[in-house]
Amino acid sequence: MTLSLQILTAFLFITATASSPPPSGFTMDLIQRRTNSPSSQRSNTDDQLRSSPYADVVFDNYEYLMKLQIGTPPVEIEAIVDTGSDVIWTQCLPCLNCFNQSNPIFDPSKSSTYKEKQCNTPNDPSCDYELTYADQSYSKGSFASETVTIKSTSGQSYVMPETVIGCSHNSSGFQTTGSGIVGLSWDRSSLISQMGKNMHGAFSYCLSPGGASKINFGSNAIVSGNGTVSTPMFLKPGFGFYHLNLDAVSVGETRVETLGTPFHAVDGNMIIDSGSTACSLPTSYCSLVWEAVEKLVTAERVTYADGLLCYKTNTMDVFPVITMHFSGGADLVLDKHNTYISNGHAICLLILCKEEALFGNTAQNNFLVGYDHSSRLISFKPTDCEVAQDIPRDSISAALVLQFNIKFVLFIFVLSLIRL
Numbered sequence: 001m002t003l004s005l006q007i008l009t010a011f012l013f014i015t016a017t018a019s020s021p022p023p024s025g026f027t028m029d030l031i032q033r034r035t036n037s038p039s040s041q042r043s044n045t046d047d048q049l050r051s052s053p054y055a056d057v058v059f060d061n062y063e064y065l066m067k068l069q070i071g072t073p074p075v076e077i078e079a080i081v082d083t084g085s086d087v088i089w090t091q092c093l094p095c096l097n098c099f100n101q102s103n104p105i106f107d108p109s110k111s112s113t114y115k116e117k118q119c120n121t122p123n124d125p126s127c128d129y130e131l132t133y134a135d136q137s138y139s140k141g142s143f144a145s146e147t148v149t150i151k152s153t154s155g156q157s158y159v160m161p162e163t164v165i166g167c168s169h170n171s172s173g174f175q176t177t178g179s180g181i182v183g184l185s186w187d188r189s190s191l192i193s194q195m196g197k198n199m200h201g202a203f204s205y206c207l208s209p210g211g212a213s214k215i216n217f218g219s220n221a222i223v224s225g226n227g228t229v230s231t232p233m234f235l236k237p238g239f240g241f242y243h244l245n246l247d248a249v250s251v252g253e254t255r256v257e258t259l260g261t262p263f264h265a266v267d268g269n270m271i272i273d274s275g276s277t278a279c280s281l282p283t284s285y286c287s288l289v290w291e292a293v294e295k296l297v298t299a300e301r302v303t304y305a306d307g308l309l310c311y312k313t314n315t316m317d318v319f320p321v322i323t324m325h326f327s328g329g330a331d332l333v334l335d336k337h338n339t340y341i342s343n344g345h346a347i348c349l350l351i352l353c354k355e356e357a358l359f360g361n362t363a364q365n366n367f368l369v370g371y372d373h374s375s376r377l378i379s380f381k382p383t384d385c386e387v388a389q390d391i392p393r394d395s396i397s398a399a400l401v402l403q404f405n406i407k408f409v410l411f412i413f414v415l416s417l418i419r420l
Contacts, residue, residue, distance in 0.1 A: 061176060087183045129142070138172060142166070160195065202219070228381040230378065304343075368382075
C-alpha cells in the first residue's frame with residue numbers, strides 16, 4: 001500500500017505539471033473614457049511570457065484608456081485604446097499647446113532611454129509627425145525610441161525596449177483625462193505590431209459600460225467557448241484599419257440587406273474602431289435602417305442639431321432590438337444600451353448617418369472581442385465585462401486538472417483500503 005501511494009503521488013505530480021503549460025500571453029486592464037524593433041531586441045524572457053500584466057480602470061467620456069509606463073525610470077501614462085490608429089503617442093515637455101491630462105506630462109529629459117529620431121533631411125517624415133483625426137483633433141510632435149513597460153500580476157514586467165513612440169508637443173481637441181493614444185491597428189508602428197512575433201498578432205478586450213475592462217495579448221487573447229461568433233478580418237493595402245463585412249442590419253424582425261445597395265461588399269465595408277463611441281453607416285443605407293426604426297417606434301420624434309434620430313421618451317421599451325449580421329454567420333444581437341442613449345430629455349439611436357461605416361465601442365460593450373492576425377478572424381463573445389475574472393485561462397485549466405487528479409487519487413486510495 002505504501003508503494004501504491006508513492007506511485008500515485010508521483011503520477012499526481014507529473015500529470016499536474018504536464019497539464020499546465022505556461023501561457024505565452026498577458027493581460028492588461030483598461031480605463032474607460034472615449035521603425036519596427038525586431039522581436040530579438042525585446043527582453044521577453046520566459047518569465048515575461050508567463051506574466052499577466054494589469055492596470056486600474058476608470059470611466060472617462062465613453063472612451064477607454066489603458067495604463068502603461070514609458071521611460072527609465074518608468075513613468076505611468078494613460079492613453080486611449082484605438083484600433084483605428086497606428087501610432088503610440090503621449091504629450092511631452094516642452095509643450096507648446098497641450099490639453100489637460102490627469103497625470104503629469106512626460107518629461108523626456110528625465111529618461112535615460114529616450115532617443116529622439118535623427119532627421120536625414122529637414123522634412124524627413126520618419127522624424128516628425130502630424131496626425132489629424134476625424135473629429136479634427138490633432139497631435140504634432142517628434143518620433144522617438146523609448147522603453148515601454150507593462151505591469152504584471154506576476155511581478156515580472158513586460159518590457160519593450162526601443163519602441164517607437166510619438167512625443168507630442170502640440171495637441172488639441174481631445175476630451176479626455178488621458179495623455180494620448182495607443183494605436184492598435186495592424187500598421188507596423190502600432191503597439192501590437194511592435195510587440196513582435198511572441199504575441200502572434202493577437203489581442204482581445206472586454207469593454208464595460210462603466211466598470212472594469214480588460215485587454216489581453218498573445219495566447220491569452222484567444223476568444224472561444226459557448227456563444228462565440230467569428231467573422232473574417234479584412235486588411236486592405238494602404239489602410240491600417242480592421243475591416244468587417246456587414247451583410248445586413250435587423251431592426252426587430254425587419255432585416256435590412258446591404259445587397260442591392262452601394263454599401264454592399266464582400267471584402268470589408270465597415271471599420272471596427274475602439275476609439276469611436278457610436279456606430280455609423282453610409283447615408284443611403286443608413287436611411288433604410290432609420291426608416292425601419294421609425295416604423296416600430298410610436299413615441300414622439302424630436303430633432304436636435306446633431307442630426308440624431310431621437311424620441312421623446314424615458315423608457316427603452318419602445319425601441320426595437322438591433323442585430324448586426326456580419327459575414328461568416330456572425331450575428332451580434334445588441335443590447336439596447338449598445339444602440340440607444342439618453343440625453344436626459346429624449347432617447348436617441350446611436351447609429352449615425354455619415355460617409356463611412358464604423359462599429360464603435362458602445363456597440364462593443366459587454367462583448368469579449370478578439371483579433372487574431374494568424375487566422376484573420378475577429379471574434380465576439382457575449383460577456384459581462386464588469387465581472388469578468390482576472391484568472392488566466394491556462395491557470396483555470398491547470399486548477400481543474402489538479403482538482404480532478406486529487407479526486408482520482410483519493411478514489412484509488414479508498415479502493416486500496418477496501419482491498420486490505
